[in-house]
Structures are given as C-alpha cells and as structure tokens.
Amino acid sequence: MDGIIEKAISLRFEIAAVILFGIGFINLLLQSNLIKKIVAFNVMDSSVFLFLASQGYIEGRMAPIVTNGVTDAANYVNPIPAGLVLTGIVVSVSVSAFFLALVQRLYKHYHTVDFDEIMMLAKERVE
Amino acid sequence: MKKDMWKRFSAWVNGTSEERGPLELPDTAVHHEKKKLFELSDEQKIRLFKAGYLAVAAVVCLAVVSVLLYTVFQLPLFGDPNNPAVNDVVERYVEKGLEETGAVNMVAGMIIDYRSFDNFVESSVLFLAVTSVMMLLLRDKNNISREEDIQEEHERIIEKEASDLILQKVVSMVLPCIMLFGVYVVLNGHISPGGGFSGGAVMGAGLILYASAFGTDKVRELFNMKTFKTVTSTALLCYAASKAYSFYTGANGLHTGIPLGTPGAIFSSGLILVLDICVGMVVACTMYGFYVLFARGEI
Structure with missing residues (x-):
C-alpha cells in the first residue's frame, strides 16, 4: 500500500494528466453546447501536453540549451517531448480554429449552438 | 394512434360508433390530437436515449480513465534518468546537436534541422487551417446576407x-515593445528559448492588439489580403525550397556550402535562422488572420 502511495506521489503529473483527460472526455461526450465541446477538446489536448512534458523531465538536469559548452547527454533533460508538444499545440490551435469556424457557420444557419436543438431543426427541415 | 384505434374499437363495441367516429370530427381536431400523441412519444424516446447515452458515456469514460491510470502506474518514476524514453536518440541529439546543427538551443536544432519535415508539415497545417477558416467565414459573393451587412456597418x-x-494610448506605447520582443524571439530561436512559433504568436498578438484598439481598417492599410497571401505563401515556399536543398545535398552526401558559424552568434547554425523567420511569418499572419476572419469575416 505504501509503495502505491509513494508511486502516486511521484507520478502526480501523469495522474493529473489522466484525470484532466477524463474531465475533457466526459465533457466532450455530455455537453450539448458546441462551444463547451470545443473547450473540453482543448482540455484533453492540454492533458496530453502535460503528460508528454512530464515524461521528458529528468530530476536535477538543465533545460536543453547548451551552457558553458557542455554537450554531455547527462546534463540536459530530454528535448524530444518539447518538440512533440510544440507540434501538438500548433495542431490543437488549428483544429480549434476550424471547429469554431464551423460552429459560427452553424450558428448563422440555425441561430443556436446547442447540438440537440440543431439536430431537431435539421430533422424538421429534412421532413 | 393506438389509443385512437382503441377508442374506435370500444365505441364500436358499445354501439355508439359511426356518428361519433373520427371522420365526423373537424379535420383540425384530429390532426391536433394525432400530433400531440406523436410528440409525446418522441419526447419519451429522446429522454430514453439521453439516459442511455449518459450511462454509456460515463461507463466508457470511466473505462478509459481506469485503463490509463493502470498504465500510468506501470511507468517509471517521475524524473527518472533511466526512463526508457531517454534512449540513444536523445543522446545523439544532445551530444552531436551543437556540432551538426550549430544551434545552442537543442530543441530548435532538433525540430528545425533533424526533424524539419515535421516542422514544415506543422506550418502547412496552420496554413491549411487558416485556408479552411477562410473558406468558411470569408464574406464573398457566395457568403453574404443583408443582416450581416447591416451588422457589419x-x-x-x-x-x-x-x-x-486609454486603450489607444497604451497600445501606442506598448505595441513597439511587443513587436520588438516578437522579432527578438524569432531571431534568437537558435540560441535561446523561443523560435518561429512563439515569436510569431507574439507578433500576431501585437497585430491583434493594434486591430482591437485602432480598428481593422487601420491595419488593412498595412496588412491586407494581398500581403497576407504573399507573405504566407512566400514563407512556406522558401521553407520548402531551402529544406529541399538540404535534403538533396544530405541524401547525396554533398557539402551544403552553408557555414554553421560560431555557436551563440545571431548569424549561425546554417538554415535554422532562415527557417525560423519563415515559420514566424506564417504564424504571425495566421494568428492575425484567425482573429480578423472571426471578428469581421474579411482580412
């Protein structure tokens, strides 16, 4: 039992990331407001970034910027997650912008951002 | 419908049918009654579906979270130097990075030199995003309505x-610093934290601030659709061309002929500075483009 608690304390960032992912996922599924769905999607994105960043950290090492000409790998943290997170942030921004543009078009057409109401209106229009 | 049939049936059994049959009732009444019945059943269906959906969503979410938590507990401890993610790829990037790319900032050296295809596709994703947002929101001859025109006016x-x-005074004081800082972050991407994306985002934010204080018309004097198109496509093409050159020479074992310079100087690390500037341009234009397209529907 003690071992598990110790491990949980050590892995706090990863666990926080998983919980954030869960919060984002359940809101993405259950919110009927499309804007809130997009916010939930962004929360999920951020949780993935937190997870990646926490995986790259190494205790007691410096940021991966060469200082004093030292290029020994034992001095710096892992630079790869930083690059991956950068890519992720850019993709997340692009996707959110695209979603928001779609929502704006939907709002102009149906005058609501509620997903259920849009579905009802769409069904009525088809009939 | 069923109830209606049952009523008719019972009326027929009781012998009070025919005269009081549904055909004799005014049309509207029948219609009204039928519609109400239908609506009720529809509502019930929706309620049932919603309850089922809630249950399924909760179960799926809990399952996903518990699987992920289980996996997280199998991971090595936080900050562990023996983490399997820290493998020979990382070692190679850190130890040879300065020598091969000339970038003091290893992340910049990694994403713009070793993995520049990654960065190029990233910029293309941003470009694609702004293009699709433009397709959806740009107010041209296919996307116009009187209401919106009045609102716009x-x-x-x-x-x-x-x-x-107050906003205008503050902006005219702060904006030069913001733009200068953005340029600084872009140009120092290879020697300090920063780079094309962060610097470009800072410059884009500066443009947005200017637009919100002085109006988009004022910005349009300097930055209109034509500049937007020219700058973005030129930057992307420049990126593609310079990277194609270095891929070509690298794959054929040729010498690039681009000096790496002394590490730490502004003009060092070969193509990284050029590529950072390209990315910064694309990002700044994209950020401002998103803002204006959402706010006004035109650049």
Missing part, C-alpha cells in the same frame, strides 16, 4: 465613433 460605425482613448 454598425460595428464599423461603433469602431470609428467610440474609439477608446
């Missing part, structure tokens, strides 16, 4: 008449 008048003096 109102907003333009408000922008002109009710200009915010």
Whole structure:
C-alpha cells in the first residue's frame, strides 16, 4: 500500500494528466453546447501536453540549451517531448480554429449552438 | 394512434360508433390530437436515449480513465534518468546537436534541422487551417446576407465613433515593445528559448492588439489580403525550397556550402535562422488572420 502511495506521489503529473483527460472526455461526450465541446477538446489536448512534458523531465538536469559548452547527454533533460508538444499545440490551435469556424457557420444557419436543438431543426427541415 | 384505434374499437363495441367516429370530427381536431400523441412519444424516446447515452458515456469514460491510470502506474518514476524514453536518440541529439546543427538551443536544432519535415508539415497545417477558416467565414459573393451587412456597418460605425482613448494610448506605447520582443524571439530561436512559433504568436498578438484598439481598417492599410497571401505563401515556399536543398545535398552526401558559424552568434547554425523567420511569418499572419476572419469575416 505504501509503495502505491509513494508511486502516486511521484507520478502526480501523469495522474493529473489522466484525470484532466477524463474531465475533457466526459465533457466532450455530455455537453450539448458546441462551444463547451470545443473547450473540453482543448482540455484533453492540454492533458496530453502535460503528460508528454512530464515524461521528458529528468530530476536535477538543465533545460536543453547548451551552457558553458557542455554537450554531455547527462546534463540536459530530454528535448524530444518539447518538440512533440510544440507540434501538438500548433495542431490543437488549428483544429480549434476550424471547429469554431464551423460552429459560427452553424450558428448563422440555425441561430443556436446547442447540438440537440440543431439536430431537431435539421430533422424538421429534412421532413 | 393506438389509443385512437382503441377508442374506435370500444365505441364500436358499445354501439355508439359511426356518428361519433373520427371522420365526423373537424379535420383540425384530429390532426391536433394525432400530433400531440406523436410528440409525446418522441419526447419519451429522446429522454430514453439521453439516459442511455449518459450511462454509456460515463461507463466508457470511466473505462478509459481506469485503463490509463493502470498504465500510468506501470511507468517509471517521475524524473527518472533511466526512463526508457531517454534512449540513444536523445543522446545523439544532445551530444552531436551543437556540432551538426550549430544551434545552442537543442530543441530548435532538433525540430528545425533533424526533424524539419515535421516542422514544415506543422506550418502547412496552420496554413491549411487558416485556408479552411477562410473558406468558411470569408464574406464573398457566395457568403453574404443583408443582416450581416447591416451588422457589419454598425460595428464599423461603433469602431470609428467610440474609439477608446486609454486603450489607444497604451497600445501606442506598448505595441513597439511587443513587436520588438516578437522579432527578438524569432531571431534568437537558435540560441535561446523561443523560435518561429512563439515569436510569431507574439507578433500576431501585437497585430491583434493594434486591430482591437485602432480598428481593422487601420491595419488593412498595412496588412491586407494581398500581403497576407504573399507573405504566407512566400514563407512556406522558401521553407520548402531551402529544406529541399538540404535534403538533396544530405541524401547525396554533398557539402551544403552553408557555414554553421560560431555557436551563440545571431548569424549561425546554417538554415535554422532562415527557417525560423519563415515559420514566424506564417504564424504571425495566421494568428492575425484567425482573429480578423472571426471578428469581421474579411482580412
């Protein structure tokens, strides 16, 4: 039992990331407001970034910027997650912008951002 | 429907049918009754579906979270130097990075030199995003309505008449610093934290601030659709061309002929500076483009 608690304390960032992912996922599924769905999607994105960043950290090492000409790998943290997170942030921004543009078009057409109401209106229009 | 049939049936059994049959009732009444019955059943269906959906969603979410938590507990401890993610790829990037790319900032060296295809596709994703947002929101001949035109005209008048003096004064003091900082972050991407994306985002934010204080018309004098198109496509093409050159020479074992310079100087690390500037341009244009397209529907 003690071992598990110790491990949980050590892995706090990863666990926080998983919980954030869960919060984002359940809101993405259950919110009927499309804007809130997009916010939930962004929360999920951020949780993935937190997870990646926490995986790259190494205790007691410096940021991966060469200082004093030292290029020994034992001095710096892992630079790869930083690059991956950068890519992720850019993709997340692009996707959110695209979603928001779609929502704006939907709002102009149906005058609501509620997903259920849009579905009802769409069904009525088809009939 | 069923109830209706049952009523008719019972009326027929009781012998009071025919005269009081549904055909004799006014048409509207029948219609009304039928519709109400239908609506009720529809509502019930929706309620049932919603309850089922809630249950399924909760179960799926809990399952996903528990699987992920289980996996997290199998991971090595936080900050562990023996983490399997820290393998020979990382070692190679850190130890040879300065020598091979000339970039003091290893992340910049990694994403713009070793993995520049990654960065190029990233910029293309941003470009694609702004293009698709433009397709959806740009107010051209296919996307126009009187309502919106009136609203647009109102907003333009408000922008002109009710200009915010405090905001304008603050912006005219702060904006040069913001733009300068953005340029600094872009140009120092290879020697300090920063780079094309962060610097470009800072410059884009500066443009957005300017637009919100002085109006988009004022920005349009400097930065219109034509500049937007030219700058973005030129930057992307420049990126593609310079990277194609270095891929070509690298794959054929040729010498690039681009000096790496002394590490730490502004003009060092070969193509990284050029590529950072390209990315910064694309990002700044994209950020401002998103803002204007959402706010006004035109650049």
